[in-house]
Amino acid sequence: MNRRSFSSFLIAASFLICCASGQSLAADEVKLKIGASPVPAGDVLNFVKPKLKEKGIDLQIIEFSDYIQPNLALADKEIDANFFQHKPFMDKFCQDRGLKLHALPGIFIAPIALYSNKIKDVKEIQKGDRITIPNDPTNGGRALQLLAKAGLIKLKDGVGHSASTADIVENPLKLKIIEVEAATLPRTLDDVKASVINQTYALGSGLNPVKDAIIIESKDSPYANMVAVREGDQNRPEIKVLNETLRTPEVKDFILKHFKGSLIPSF
DSSP states (O other): OOHHHHHHHHHHHHHHHHHHHTSOSOSSOEEEEEEEOIIIIIHHHHHHHHHHHHTTEEEEEEEOSSSSHHHHHHHTTSSSEEEEEEHHHHHHHHHHHTOOEEEEEEEEEOOOEEEOSSOSSGGGOOTTOEEEEEOSHHHHHHHHHHHHHTTSOEEOTTOGGGOOGGGEEEOTTOOEEEEEOGGGGGGGTTTSSEEEEOHHHHHHTTOOHHHHOSEEOOTTOSOEEEEEEETTGGGOHHHHHHHHHHTSHHHHHHHHHHTTTSSEEOO
8 A cells, every 4th residue: 555545544544433433524524515405304404514513524505496406416416415305206216317326214204295275174175176296206106195095086006106197097076187396386276176295395385284284194104205325425424424413313303393293203
């Protein structure tokens, strides 16, 4: 091993030792760029940012308002990680785009729910009513499963979260299910009878899933939001520290109190 390689080895070793002891990672802070939805992931990241600062990580939060750019930015190395999605969504996105991303263990479940400005009970939905749902494959499937569980439609057996409107086999009320971009769903509430809205955009629009939802996804949902990184980066020390910090009792308490039960810690 030459002198330069030996010096690099010492720096890396010191970095790992400090991680293990909970101390600063290095004399100079390590910058870590993470893309996130402003709410709720951004709130959680801002909570842990000072804690990461103490460990030598300068967490730089880059906010995204859609579900496309965070993964593209990660693949293009514009950011080091992102925090806005669940694994089924990431897997489908990677399959469609030919990306190699890696999902870390989940942080919280953000149940998807049905909202309305016009009715208070799912029983008030009438024949021919229009309902908007997310147009991305996995969240659209979640939305259809939610409607099916409420008895509004019936889906083909075994379609799971990959369900699409083509998989509807029974629609007794002849509901008009309209697929739109997830970010625009709250803005459709004045024009349709109801809308199935992702938690990210519901919270960002001032909707409280616990108080305002007509029906909500059950707490045993498999869709835990998690940190995603490029394949191979999951072993970077600063990435490990980030995910360990996000999965502490302090973060669990913050999620429960700050979001008042509308998010469910998954660890």
